[in-house]
Amino acid sequence: MKLCVIGTGYVGLVSGVCYSHIGHEVVCVDRDQEKIKRLSQGEVPIFEPGLEDMLASNMAAGRLSFTTRLSDGLAGADAAIIAVGTPARADGSANLDYVEAVAKEIGSCITAGLVVITKSTVPVGTNRKVKNWIAETCGHEDFEVASCPEFLREGTAIADTLEMERAVIGVESVNAERLLRDLHKPFQTTIVTCNLETAEMAKYAANAFLATKISFINEVANVCEQVGADVTSLAEAIGLDHRIGRHFLKAGIGYGGSCFPKDTQAFIRVAQQAGYDLQIVPAVERVNAAQRLTVVHKLKTALGHNLAGKQIAMLGLAFKPNTDDMRAAPALDVYPALEREQANTVAFDPIATEQAKAALPGIQLANTWQQAVKDADAVLLLTDWETFKDISLPELKKLTKQPIVIDGRNMFDPKEMEMHGFYYDSVGRPVVDGRLERIREWEDLVLGVYDRFANG
Ligand SMILES: NC(=O)c1ccc[n+]([C@@H]2O[C@H](COP(=O)([O-])OP(=O)(O)OC[C@H]3O[C@@H](n4cnc5c(N)ncnc54)[C@H](O)[C@@H]3O)[C@@H](O)[C@H]2O)c1
Numbered sequence: 001m002k003l004c005v006i007g008t009g010y011v012g013l014v015s016g017v018c019y020s021h022i023g024h025e026v027v028c029v030d031r032d033q034e035k036i037k038r039l040s041q042g043e044v045p046i047f048e049p050g051l052e053d054m055l056a057s058n059m060a061a062g063r064l065s066f067t068t069r070l071s072d073g074l075a076g077a078d079a080a081i082i083a084v085g086t087p088a089r090a091d092g093s094a095n096l097d098y099v100e101a102v103a104k105e106i107g108s109c110i111t112a113g114l115v116v117i118t119k120s121t122v123p124v125g126t127n128r129k130v131k132n133w134i135a136e137t138c139g140h141e142d143f144e145v146a147s148c149p150e151f152l153r154e155g156t157a158i159a160d161t162l163e164m165e166r167a168v169i170g171v172e173s174v175n176a177e178r179l180l181r182d183l184h185k186p187f188q189t190t191i192v193t194c195n196l197e198t199a200e201m202a203k204y205a206a207n208a209f210l211a212t213k214i215s216f217i218n219e220v221a222n223v224c225e226q227v228g229a230d231v232t233s234l235a236e237a238i239g240l241d242h243r244i245g246r247h248f249l250k251a252g253i254g255y256g257g258s259c260f261p262k263d264t265q266a267f268i269r270v271a272q273q274a275g276y277d278l279q280i281v282p283a284v285e286r287v288n289a290a291q292r293l294t295v296v297h298k299l300k301t302a303l304g305h306n307l308a309g310k311q312i313a314m315l316g317l318a319f320k321p322n323t324d325d326m327r328a329a330p331a332l333d334v335y336p337a338l339e340r341e342q343a344n345t346v347a348f349d350p351i352a353t354e355q356a357k358a359a360l361p362g363i364q365l366a367n368t369w370q371q372a373v374k375d376a377d378a379v380l381l382l383t384d385w386e387t388f389k390d391i392s393l394p395e396l397k398k399l400t401k402q403p404i405v406i407d408g409r410n411m412f413d414p415k416e417m418e419m420h421g422f423y424y425d426s427v428g429r430p431v432v433d434g435r436l437e438r439i440r441e442w443e444d445l446v447l448g449v450y451d452r453f454a455n456g
């Protein structure tokens, strides 16, 4: 099959590379000249594990190429796949300007019989708009539209594509259904065929449900803290029930990223426009907004309710590990909150350094975690990068001014932290104060010696 993928962001690029990997001839189009130049030289402009090697091998095999000219990409194509951004407008609704521009551009150079597939996350009714935008430009309807929402996650995008759990295809014709079934056959996945509206809604419903799970467990975590329960064991206990499922029950500082925050917002607007006021999703958002700042409260509790002049090491800036994406990352709320408290912050992220400089102007960045924690009054963990698991606790203790760790991702083992003499607060688990344990041990020792001495 000959495919033209439009937009070479996280979705378009990964999809294009994976389609070429399974044998299709793919031309990826982007209006960003710099991006296309780098891609044409085999350089991947985003951090996505495994993508660069896969891109290189498919380019070498002659199945994958890049261009800024849509007409070149569309020449002889069986399908055009729209994967441009749909960011949030100020009112939370999805901005369809990029989708509209692409649809009109397709209309200006369309060939008869083309199937135009929208992969971008779009509000209900958008695929019909795409059809109209194209038809208005080209003056005929000798083409078809289909909705094929994307469910990949950043950081595991290749596996999520090659081993996708399902494909949802919203179609209006047998021809479009056949093409999409053929396209997905090598993925050996379950295909749900439905109308355009259902496919569009399925994407918002999936993201809203996952976000709901996260806010739910975060609320449970907040109650756990009040009653001395441990949310990690609790999540395991409830997650083993298949009706609940163990995924997406990781308590922490709330969800971020380019999808959940914007898609929950857009879903609320979609429902409103349809005359329905969603009740659960706005609550999910409220919980998430508050959750992001819990670590700052925990920090204040640990440091005597005053952060002014305190040295805080922030470990992790990306919205989750294995990505350089800073979009709606919790750090974007936490860092300004620390600034407002007049704390001095030094941050370290293994990958998202350039993105952090752009997203958080003025932030002081370290080159290593050791540099970031040097002389810190407290360490704040915001992203659960694997590499942070390898941090040597004795080294951490030696480098910091005070052994205080606030873990927004429940990454460390409280027992170990206690054993190494840290004050350690995480999310939904009891606070441990190893410093006190050490003092108590010392007191016991002294009193024991005293008792023995006093009693002869
Ligand atoms: N990022 C994810 O993990 C993810 C997962 C599933 C779905 N989605 C959805 O997929 C869509 C794309 O997301 P993304 O994260 O890949 O976006 P992105 O911002 O990373 O990339 C979008 C790309 O489209 C290009 N573009 C914009 N207008 C164009 C035009 N007229 N012609 C050619 N190229 C154009 C931009 O230059 C950019 O490179 C969004 O709707 C998003 O909600 C994203």
Ligand SMILES: O=c1ccn([C@@H]2O[C@H](COP(=O)(O)OP(=O)(O)O[C@H]3O[C@H](CO)[C@@H](O)[C@H](O)[C@H]3O)[C@@H](O)[C@H]2O)c(=O)[nH]1
Pocket (backbone or CB within 6 Å): 121, 150, 151, 152, 153, 154, 155, 207, 210, 214, 247, 248, 249, 250, 251, 252, 253, 254, 255, 256, 257, 258, 259, 260, 263, 319, 320
């Ligand atoms: O138990 C969990 C799981 C995730 N998160 C957070 O939730 C956010 C989103 O994580 P994840 O879903 O792994 O990343 P995304 O790449 O944003 O992927 C989501 O958004 C994409 C864009 O729509 C969808 O395609 C994916 O299916 C959907 O998982 C991150 O901040 C995570 O730290 C938690 O706090 N607890």
